């Protein structure tokens with residue numbers, strides 16, 4: 167599989183995640199406009215992937231000339247919750263004075279570094295999962311998509327599955343479909359199927375019942391922004407999963423690069439939550455699934471308090487709180 171985000175011939179090259187699972191294709195984004203549109207449509211998504219896309223977006227702007235900082239801000243602001251997007255832009259802007267090639271070199275180094283960071287963080291998290299769960303092999307629950315497609319390669323929470331599968335320690339994965347954009351059923355299921363890992367897709371609303379039925383040994387999720395106190399912003403539905411996991415004493419493990427920790431925000435209350443279009447809820451493939459013009463509450467993320475989280479694991483190990 168290609169890298170989820172890459173650079174070739176003056177363009178940012180992405181796997182088009184909107185086309186999956188029906189069609190695997192890559193897109194070449196040659197301008198900041200095209201990159202911003204791809205980010206907003208979630209053609210490229212996932213905190214680590216957005217970090218790399220942000221950095222390479224600055225390279226696009228630097229080679230194009232003009233007001234690079236203004237163009238960089240457009241990239242950083244394309245989605246407000248995932249700190250890695252702005253983090254990647256900021257890292258790249260730090261090289262701007264050295265010229266476009268230096269900005270690109272930083273972005274390409276970030277591509278190389280991303281897989282190492284994800285493999286390391288998910289490796290640490292796999293050990294935390296094994297220490298937290300007695301049963302073997304493990305039955306895991308995944309929310310949203312945190313695999314190869316959410317990073318440049320490998321992934322974060324789903325990267326735990328890749329590590330444990332190599333050791334024969336995964337029985338199956340319950341995949342929350344993850345309404346409304348279905349990153350679970352469209353992307354995580356696709357990755358697990360490609361890897362030959364046993365899985366079942368479920369409605370998000372089935373997760374608590376699966377835990378009540380004793381079908382879940384551990385919940386694995388990613389993160390888009392982690393506050394200084396360990397509160398975690400992640401895909402909408404994560405908070406409810408954590409409440410159910412706490413009630414059923416199921417370990418709840420968050421996996422993310424250290425760059426997802428935002429020390430400037432004291433608690434989750436300070437995290438800006440992206441709200442998206444009502445039509446993501448009221449339409450499905452352009453067909454109405456609600457009354458015409460139905461108003462909607464469509465936050466793309468929620469905040470899980472640190473006290474509901476068994477461990478937040480990064481490439482440096484378990485995050486101290």
Ligand SMILES: CSC[C@H]1O[C@H](OP(=O)(O)O)[C@H](O)[C@@H]1O
Pocket residue numbers: 208211212213214309310311312313316317321322323349387388389390400401402466
């Ligand atoms: C490995 S970070 C993935 C993270 O990003 C997802 O959000 P989105 O699909 O909107 O980019 C979700 O919160 C995942 O946990």
